[in-house]
Amino acid sequence: MAASAEPGDPVRTLELLWDARPHSGLGRRPELTLDQVVAAAIEIADADGLDNLSMRRVAERLGAGTMSLYRHVPGKSELFDLMVDRVSAEVSYRYEGGWRDQLEQVARANRAMFERHPWLLTLFPRRPPQGPGVIGKYDAELRAVEGIGLTDVEMDSVLTLLLEYVRGATANLIEWRRLGATQSDEQWWATLAPHLDRLLDRDRYRLAVRVGTAATTAYRGVRDTEHAFEFGLHRVLDGIEGLVAGR
Amino acid sequence: MAASAEPGDPVRTLELLWDARPHSGLGRRPELTLDQVVAAAIEIADADGLDNLSMRRVAERLGAGTMSLYRHVPGKSELFDLMVDRVSAEVSYRYEGGWRDQLEQVARANRAMFERHPWLLTLFPRRPPQGPGVIGKYDAELRAVEGIGLTDVEMDSVLTLLLEYVRGATANLIEWRRLGATQSDEQWWATLAPHLDRLLDRDRYRLAVRVGTAATTAYRGVRDTEHAFEFGLHRVLDGIEGLVAGR
DNA sequence: ATAGATTGCGTACGGCATACGCGAATGGAG
DNA sequence: CTCCATTCGCGTATGCCGTACGCAATCTAT
Numbered sequence: 001m002a003a004s005a006e007p008g009d010p011v012r013t014l015e016l017l018w019d020a021r022p023h024s025g026l027g028r029r030p031e032l033t034l035d036q037v038v039a040a041a042i043e044i045a046d047a048d049g050l051d052n053l054s055m056r057r058v059a060e061r062l063g064a065g066t067m068s069l070y071r072h073v074p075g076k077s078e079l080f081d082l083m084v085d086r087v088s089a090e091v092s093y094r095y096e097g098g099w100r101d102q103l104e105q106v107a108r109a110n111r112a113m114f115e116r117h118p119w120l121l122t123l124f125p126r127r128p129p130q131g132p133g134v135i136g137k138y139d140a141e142l143r144a145v146e147g148i149g150l151t152d153v154e155m156d157s158v159l160t161l162l163l164e165y166v167r168g169a170t171a172n173l174i175e176w177r178r179l180g181a182t183q184s185d186e187q188w189w190a191t192l193a194p195h196l197d198r199l200l201d202r203d204r205y206r207l208a209v210r211v212g213t214a215a216t217t218a219y220r221g222v223r224d225t226e227h228a229f230e231f232g233l234h235r236v237l238d239g240i241e242g243l244v245a246g247r
Numbered sequence: 248m249a250a251s252a253e254p255g256d257p258v259r260t261l262e263l264l265w266d267a268r269p270h271s272g273l274g275r276r277p278e279l280t281l282d283q284v285v286a287a288a289i290e291i292a293d294a295d296g297l298d299n300l301s302m303r304r305v306a307e308r309l310g311a312g313t314m315s316l317y318r319h320v321p322g323k324s325e326l327f328d329l330m331v332d333r334v335s336a337e338v339s340y341r342y343e344g345g346w347r348d349q350l351e352q353v354a355r356a357n358r359a360m361f362e363r364h365p366w367l368l369t370l371f372p373r374r375p376p377q378g379p380g381v382i383g384k385y386d387a388e389l390r391a392v393e394g395i396g397l398t399d400v401e402m403d404s405v406l407t408l409l410l411e412y413v414r415g416a417t418a419n420l421i422e423w424r425r426l427g428a429t430q431s432d433e434q435w436w437a438t439l440a441p442h443l444d445r446l447l448d449r450d451r452y453r454l455a456v457r458v459g460t461a462a463t464t465a466y467r468g469v470r471d472t473e474h475a476f477e478f479g480l481h482r483v484l485d486g487i488e489g490l491v492a493g494r
Numbered sequence: 495a496t497a498g499a500t501t502g503c504g505t506a507c508g509g510c511a512t513a514c515g516c517g518a519a520t521g522g523a524g
Numbered sequence: 525c526t527c528c529a530t531t532c533g534c535g536t537a538t539g540c541c542g543t544a545c546g547c548a549a550t551c552t553a554t
């Protein structure tokens with residue numbers, strides 16, 4: 001899962017992102033489009049996660065040979081870039097109200113995106129080169145904090161802060177949900193409890209055990225994971241409010 | 248990079264984490280210890296990243312056969328758990344002052360940990376089963392927000408919020424630094440600029456281009472990435488302050 | 495000396511990304 | 525109509541990966 005390196009030609013990637021590689025007219029007519037490849041990859045990642053996304057599986061789903069994909073995409077890393085840009089474009093960004101209301105809507109829109117495509121949690125944020133989806137999203141979100149007295153750099157920082165919170169909080173949310181869904185949950189603790197008792201010094205880690213137990217119990221319910229998300233969101237917005245009010 | 252699944256025996260993992268697998272006395276004496284395996288894995292990950300960490304490389308570094316590792320570690324996923332717990336334990340947690348000062352120290356300590364071990368950024372946070380390192384860290388950090396009028400669940404939420412911020416901000420910080428270090432940076436933009444001009448509608452994405460340029464220019468300098476980290480940190484602490492003050 | 499437990503690890507399997515090169519399809523030039 | 529440059533589809537092959545399996549070596553207790 002080399003989600004990092006981008007050794008390929010960035011210009012080529014840029015052109016793919018901006019859909020600027022039309023068929024020249026010459027040569028054999030393509031049977032596959034870039035969009036189809038990206039769409040298939042997204043479907044697989046949505047269903048089975050990034051770890052189970054392989055070039056072979058994408059090709060299989062499209063009824064094509066594995067190496068045919070490489071006529072449309074330079075490699076897997078660039079495919080990731082294209083996937084991120086695509087899903088960034090698919091959200092409708094219409095934010096209304098004061099800046100705080102708008103930022104709240106931004107947060108919820110991003111959370112929804114992460115929930116629809118959990119694999120984004122490991123891919124986000126993606127560095128340049130960026131495409132129309134990512135830039136359009138950035139542009140729309142910036143409007144929420146435009147004209148409230150912040151400098152350009154501050155606008156970027158505020159947005160980054162908010163999106164980072166949403167990313168992390170959504171990751172936790174999904175993790176809690178997954179943990180709750182994996183078998184009876186009660187049974188899991190029942191199995192581990194005696195071993196934990198044997199190993200864990202409850203006195204030395206008194207505070208951790210107490211708070212950890214409280215948090216685990218609370219987050220077991222859907223209502224409370226929801227509450228945790230809202231709680232953090234309002235802390236972040238409060239922090240931004242202090243900045244904005246001072247202008 | 249199956250950083251997620253934990254299909255193995257959780258009880259076994261727990262015992263490994265808590266160092267509760269002494270040599271029985273019978274049978275061939277082990278030539279390798281669990282600690283050596285974990286330490287070697289951390290060294291490799293520190294140097295070349297998680298993507299270049301393979302069981303073969305760990306074994307090679309230890310002068311052992313690849314499959315010998317599996318006598319000490321159930322699999323790669325559990326090795327990740329052990330690595331996380333180990334590095335969580337290696338930080339000294341002595342926080343002093345008021346809750347806000349302490350949380351600031353917590354943030355800096357975590358940032359330092361992420362900078363020392365960038366691979367943590369993709370592994371963090373790790374769900375149960377957890378070992379003495381992770382729990383000890385959690386316990387120490389909770390003390391920073393103990394006795395200031397928060398409920399147990401709120402204490403957990405506040406800490407989670409802060410650590411998520413630090414994770415994201417440090418990831419950005421490292422990414423900016425890496426981007427700046429990769430070749431002349433000026434040249435990179437110079438190569439891409441004409442293509443961007445051709446593809447990107449500067450009118451449609453006016454705001455994004457303006458703010459993005461400002462942010463990129465600013466973060467080019469070390470001083471300003473540093474400033475960005477502090478900026479976000481203070482926003483988060485301000486947000487928490489509002490909560491604490493209300494109690 | 496032997497039995498039983500434990501470790502080290504060579505071999506092998508299935509999966510992965512992808513480099514390379516060939517054959518098939520296509521449109522334009524002569 | 526013929527050729528040729530161009531582009532696409534993709535079979536084959538290479539070198540990684542995690543790890544299942546089983547045997548040989550080594551140890552203690554008897």
